Amino acid sequence: MVSMKWKKLGKIFDPTQHGLANKCVQFAQSPQTLVFDDFVRIYFATREPDNGKYLSHVAFVDMCKNLHDVIRVSDKTVIPLGGLGCFDEHGIFPMNVVRQGDAIFGYTCGWNRRVSVSVDTAIGLAISHDDGLTFQRVGDGPVLAASLHEPCLVGDGFVKIIGNTFHIWYIFGTGWKKYDTDVPSDRIYKIGHAVSKDGIEWVKEEARQIISDRLGDDESQALPTVIEIAGRYHMFFCYRQSFDFRKTKGRGYRVGHAWSDDLCSWSRDDDNPLLEGTLGEWDCDMQCYPHVFECDGKVYLLYNGNEFGRYGFGLAELET
Amino acid sequence: MFQWKKLGKVFTPQDVAGRAWLKEFAQAPATLVFDDFVRVYFSCRPPADGNGQYVSYSAYVDLDRADLFKVRHVSEQPILSLGGPGDFDEFGTYPVSVVRDGDEIRAYYAGWTRCESVPFNVAIGCANSRDGGKTFSKLGKGPVLSYSPSEPFVQSGPKIRRFNGIWYLWYIAGRKWKMVAGRAEPTYKIRMATSYDGIHWTKLNKDLIENRIEEDEAQASPDVLYASGKYHMFFCYRYSSHYRGKENGYRIGYASSANLTDWVRDDTKAGIDVSEDGWDAEMISYPHVFELDGKTYMTYLGDQVGRYGFGLAVLDGTLE
Numbered sequence: 001m002v003s004m005k006w007k008k009l010g011k012i013f014d015p016t017q018h019g020l021a022n023k024c025v026q027f028a029q030s031p032q033t034l035v036f037d038d039f040v041r042i043y044f045a046t047r048e049p050d051n052g053k054y055l056s057h058v059a060f061v062d063m064c065k066n067l068h069d070v071i072r073v074s075d076k077t078v079i080p081l082g083g084l085g086c087f088d089e090h091g092i093f094p095m096n097v098v099r100q101g102d103a104i105f106g107y108t109c110g111w112n113r114r115v116s117v118s119v120d121t122a123i124g125l126a127i128s129h130d131d132g133l134t135f136q137r138v139g140d141g142p143v144l145a146a147s148l149h150e151p152c153l154v155g156d157g158f159v160k161i162i163g164n165t166f167h168i169w170y171i172f173g174t175g176w177k178k179y180d181t182d183v184p185s186d187r188i189y190k191i192g193h194a195v196s197k198d199g200i201e202w203v204k205e206e207a208r209q210i211i212s213d214r215l216g217d218d219e220s221q222a223l224p225t226v227i228e229i230a231g232r233y234h235m236f237f238c239y240r241q242s243f244d245f246r247k248t249k250g251r252g253y254r255v256g257h258a259w260s261d262d263l264c265s266w267s268r269d270d271d272n273p274l275l276e277g278t279l280g281e282w283d284c285d286m287q288c289y290p291h292v293f294e295c296d297g298k299v300y301l302l303y304n305g306n307e308f309g310r311y312g313f314g315l316a317e318l319e320t
Numbered sequence: 321m322f323q324w325k326k327l328g329k330v331f332t333p334q335d336v337a338g339r340a341w342l343k344e345f346a347q348a349p350a351t352l353v354f355d356d357f358v359r360v361y362f363s364c365r366p367p368a369d370g371n372g373q374y375v376s377y378s379a380y381v382d383l384d385r386a387d388l389f390k391v392r393h394v395s396e397q398p399i400l401s402l403g404g405p406g407d408f409d410e411f412g413t414y415p416v417s418v419v420r421d422g423d424e425i426r427a428y429y430a431g432w433t434r435c436e437s438v439p440f441n442v443a444i445g446c447a448n449s450r451d452g453g454k455t456f457s458k459l460g461k462g463p464v465l466s467y468s469p470s471e472p473f474v475q476s477g478p479k480i481r482r483f484n485g486i487w488y489l490w491y492i493a494g495r496k497w498k499m500v501a502g503r504a505e506p507t508y509k510i511r512m513a514t515s516y517d518g519i520h521w522t523k524l525n526k527d528l529i530e531n532r533i534e535e536d537e538a539q540a541s542p543d544v545l546y547a548s549g550k551y552h553m554f555f556c557y558r559y560s561s562h563y564r565g566k567e568n569g570y571r572i573g574y575a576s577s578a579n580l581t582d583w584v585r586d587d588t589k590a591g592i593d594v595s596e597d598g599w600d601a602e603m604i605s606y607p608h609v610f611e612l613d614g615k616t617y618m619t620y621l622g623d624q625v626g627r628y629g630f631g632l633a634v635l636d637g638t639l640e
Contacts, residue, residue, distance in 0.1 A: 089437055120433075150462055
């Protein structure tokens with residue numbers, strides 16, 4: 001296979017340098033792009049402090065196509081959080097966008113707080129008719145949620161329309177596990193796949209884990225993103241140990257890779273191309289929440305670095 | 321109007337000894353008829369915990385077929401275990417509805433979890449019995465019916481039926497959480513889904529029963545049976561606020577249908593209401609209608625939604 005390599009271009013956006021709506025002050029997580037003729041809109045999830053917890057909100061930054069200069073940052077609510085008791089009441093993080101005719105479909109990962117475990121999530125759909133400035137939900141509930149063999153934490157959807165079929169790659173929780181007596185339960189999740197004719201009604205593969213584990217059964221895999229390069233599909237995602245991953249070096253998120261020629265069977269190959277942190281830099285401890293996209297003939301990767309993107313996201317360019 | 325003759329209370333959970341998990345409540349009775357006894361599934365609770373919170377279990381009582389007021393046996397154990405940490409049914413399995421499937425018995429049950437902003441959420445699970453309905457194994461760790469755009473939360477009260485080779489599931493879906501005197505109260509509507517195997521469901525996505533007493537009327541226990549050439553549904557309904565007393569509490573309603581999807585509500589035909597005095601003088605709810613040895617019976621709950629057990633009524637004549 002052709003050898004691929006990431007050329008790292010450094011951090012390109014720091015949320016603490018901009019005014020954000022909804023009292024958000026830090027975090028620009030899971031950047032996701034919508035490419036226009038003369039600029040790139042990059043959605044991200046930012047956070048409003050909420051009594052020691054957080055509420056994640058969707059915001060965006062418009063950047064010049066050099067992916068360096070900021071044109072503007074959204075100063076209004078892109079999509080409000082869900083109502084009382086709804087799946088997205090306590091945050092939307094991330095949101096993936098895909099053009100569908102004149103509309104833009106936003107696939108949200110909604111968060112709601114639980115009592116015995118911290119949260120559950122599900123995937124919702126909201127549609128924009130104003131080029132992505134604002135989104136309106138198709139309903140109060142999700143379009144993809146827990147099911148018989150995907151019992152919890154359905155989220156991180158990435159949608160691609162191929163032919164007449166909507167594909168969604170997403171994550172599903174396999175369950176919660178207590179790794180030590182005096183720590184809260186941790187979650188484990190894997191990457192799954194579903195298809196749809198309309199982007200609303202989905203048929204899941206129902207708990208088929210499409211990406212093999214590198215760290216064993218308790219590897220957590222998150223935020224898949226898929227692109228076609230020279231007739232082959234490439235998926236990037238992030239993966240980590242399922243406990244003690246927040247602060248301990250070597251246990252946190254790294255970026256993984258797999259490829260497929262039939263959208264069914266995926267071969268994991270994290271080393272080609274390999275994304276590595278740079279010693280002493282903003283991404284030295286952690287690389288997570290990848291988003292791959294094409295712009296003016298180049299393939300780019302947006303991703304977060306240390307502390308899950310508290311201080312923004314960076315960029316890499318694919319060299320073949 | 322149907323003429324129901326009340327026969328009295330059949331089962332009182334407080335009379336059962338030696339079962340720590342069965343202290344009070346016998347809710348949502350559902351029958352399974354055997355050669356010489358009638359098994360009535362119900363849901364019950366151990367005492368509340370230190371915070372006044374309950375978990376719920378489902379169990380059964382076997383009544384003598386020749387004399388339904390004669391209790392022959394009460395299950396030694398709950399028919400289902402509670403889910404593990406983070407599972408949708410961690411804090412309750414209530415109510416349950418059963419149907420025969422060849423040599424097996426399939427159960428659909430509502431699983432309860434606890435949330436931060438609202439007290440709970442509910443989803444519908446599925447389980448199988450190979451020992452005549454004494455114990456059930458869950459088909460998966462997650463729910464068999466997922467939340468969806470127009471059914472965002474509180475999917476509960478399953479009633480499983482099979483007509484003409486098709487599986488029908490009637491259930492309720494939460495419409496909104498309403499803040500009443502500082503407390504989040506759910507309102508819900510009667511919905512339906514169909515399936516060819518009881519596992520893969522297609523939702524009708526329609527409110528089956530029009531509101532009568534108010535827009536936020538809560539409807540529950542959609543119990544359907546076929547008689548005299550049409551389908552009959554008995555259900556219960558209540559006001560959205562201050563419904564824990566006589567004034568706004570549950571009453572039993574009625575609707576009929578020729579095709580199972582279009583229903584005409586006519587509560588004046590229900591023919592059963594609260595009593596002048598006694599155990600069901602304040603409210604009457606969770607009807608379940610079944611035919612046995614040429615007669616039509618209804619089991620139902622009285623005051624405090626079944627805290628002190630369920631009763632039985634017999635129809636004078638036939639359902640027409």
